[in-house]
Amino acid sequence: MMNPSCIECGATLSGRSDKKFCSDYCRATWHNRLYRKSVSDQSPVTRILRQNYAVLTRLLGSGRHRADRRHLEQWQFNPAYCTASRRDPLGRRIYSCYSYTYRLTLSGGLRILKA
Ligand SMILES: [Zn+2]
Numbered sequence: 001m002m003n004p005s006c007i008e009c010g011a012t013l014s015g016r017s018d019k020k021f022c023s024d025y026c027r028a029t030w031h032n033r034l035y036r037k038s039v040s041d042q043s044p045v046t047r048i049l050r051q052n053y054a055v056l057t058r059l060l061g062s063g064r065h066r067a068d069r070r071h072l073e074q075w076q077f078n079p080a081y082c083t084a085s086r087r088d089p090l091g092r093r094i095y096s097c098y099s100y101t102y103r104l105t106l107s108g109g110l111r112i113l114k115a
Contacts, residue, residue, distance in 0.1 A: 048081045049097060056100045060115055069108030079104055 003012045004019065008026035013019050021027040042050070055077040059067055072079065084096040088103075094113065095102055101114040 045081060048078045049083060052077050052081060052097045053100065056097055056102065056112060056115075060112060065112045066105075067110050072108070072110060077110070079108075079110070 003014065004017065005012050006022035006026050007020050008030040009022060011022040011026075013022055021030065055067075055072070055075045058075070059065070067075075067077070082095040082097055086094050088094050092103060095104065099115065100112060102110050102112045104110055
């Protein structure tokens, strides 16, 4: 009977038969590569929108509804991408990023209107 081998490096495994990795290092390497692949499989637009969504979530999570331009740049919010846009009754452009609705300020900041 053949001994099972590590699915990352191919080393022969001993001990429990349900083991898939020879070490924590191999387990981490394997999972990291899987995660990187799933991230790189997303289109660039999806990645940007997810990053924007993460920034909005983080902002609200810290109890704020506004961010200035400097913070948006620091957090890599990309104002050129949104999931929808429309105008409010005053003619101002309102943007959506999935469930969030926000407005961009004249100074390049952002204000969340609805989460
Ligand atoms: Zn291994």
